[in-house]
Amino acid sequence: MRHTGTTAPKQVQEPGNLPDMPLHAAALQLCSTDDLRANLAQCRRLGDEAAIRGANLLILPECFAFLGRKEGDKLAVTEVLDARDPGPILGTLIDLATRHRAWVIGGGLPERVPGDDRRAYNTAAVVSPDGALVARYRKIHLFDVDIPGGAVLRESDGTVGGDEVVVVPIGERRVGLTICYDVRFPELFRRLAFDHGADTIVVPAAFTAHTGRAHWHVLLRARAIENQCWVVAAAQHGRHNDKRESFGHSLIIDPWGTVVAELAEGDGVIDAALDAEAVARTRQQMPCQRHAVLHPSRG
Numbered sequence: 001m002r003h004t005g006t007t008a009p010k011q012v013q014e015p016g017n018l019p020d021m022p023l024h025a026a027a028l029q030l031c032s033t034d035d036l037r038a039n040l041a042q043c044r045r046l047g048d049e050a051a052i053r054g055a056n057l058l059i060l061p062e063c064f065a066f067l068g069r070k071e072g073d074k075l076a077v078t079e080v081l082d083a084r085d086p087g088p089i090l091g092t093l094i095d096l097a098t099r100h101r102a103w104v105i106g107g108g109l110p111e112r113v114p115g116d117d118r119r120a121y122n123t124a125a126v127v128s129p130d131g132a133l134v135a136r137y138r139k140i141h142l143f144d145v146d147i148p149g150g151a152v153l154r155e156s157d158g159t160v161g162g163d164e165v166v167v168v169p170i171g172e173r174r175v176g177l178t179i180c181y182d183v184r185f186p187e188l189f190r191r192l193a194f195d196h197g198a199d200t201i202v203v204p205a206a207f208t209a210h211t212g213r214a215h216w217h218v219l220l221r222a223r224a225i226e227n228q229c230w231v232v233a234a235a236q237h238g239r240h241n242d243k244r245e246s247f248g249h250s251l252i253i254d255p256w257g258t259v260v261a262e263l264a265e266g267d268g269v270i271d272a273a274l275d276a277e278a279v280a281r282t283r284q285q286m287p288c289q290r291h292a293v294l295h296p297s298r299g
Helices: 036-052 071-077 088-100 180-184 186-195 209-227 276-285
Strands: 009-011 024-029 057-062 103-113 116-127 133-138 144-146 152-154 165-170 173-177 200-202 230-233 237-239 245-247 250-253 259-263 268-273
Touching: 024 036, 024 230, 024 250, 024 259, 036 057, 036 088, 036 268, 057 088, 071 103, 071 116, 088 103, 088 116, 133 165, 165 186, 173 186, 180 209, 186 200, 186 209, 209 230, 209 245, 209 250, 250 268, 259 268
Parallel strands: 009 165, 024 057, 057 103, 173 200, 200 230
Antiparallel strands: 024 268, 103 116, 116 133, 144 152, 165 173, 230 250, 237 245, 250 259
């Protein structure tokens, strides 16, 4: 390990020709702007750094490809997400995955909504080491808030919410997908871990600086502790424009709730080996799943 600065569940099939191997995750942190080409170039640079460290699971933050001044700006770069004919955003994920033989999760990108030219899905796309688009999670909880002393944001002005819970098998591991504001809804994490066996949950995010200072660490640690799983949060950081500033502090948290890697600010990478035994040991020593009276599957 290295340290540096709702509705029906959806399960996807892992490509059968890939070897099983320990999960070594890297969270990429950057400060995206409305310059698509520059953002994607930085994603490639950080992805290359993560691969040099031995990571085989790369997680990019929400809005990694584009972050404009208002919600509607992203419509200019929406993509259909077709691996046979990828646009520049999906193409970058496929390039990283195939060059480094790694799983890549593009934390939140604007996916085109058929028949809707005013809104997009906020989608986490999962690409396997052979370049296949194996899963997509469309953000369920949309960030419509008026923060006292902070920003007024209405994600729903330019985004359509998703309605599927998604878990991705990676070898013997199961990785649950969420995006940013989802972290405030523990019932989603409960379903991922308790009902669908996730031992790792990713939280790519562009958390605001104001709410991040108050809640980021405590929410992520709580989700790891409650569900006794690894949590990997890849974050945006810094000032993107005159309207948006993100908190940073990408984190990797173990099933006991310990922060094992953190990057407070600046572009960069954190990485850690996500030990499956740590999950099994924590769940055996404190069997919360067996003790849960209000388990989702029990009604």
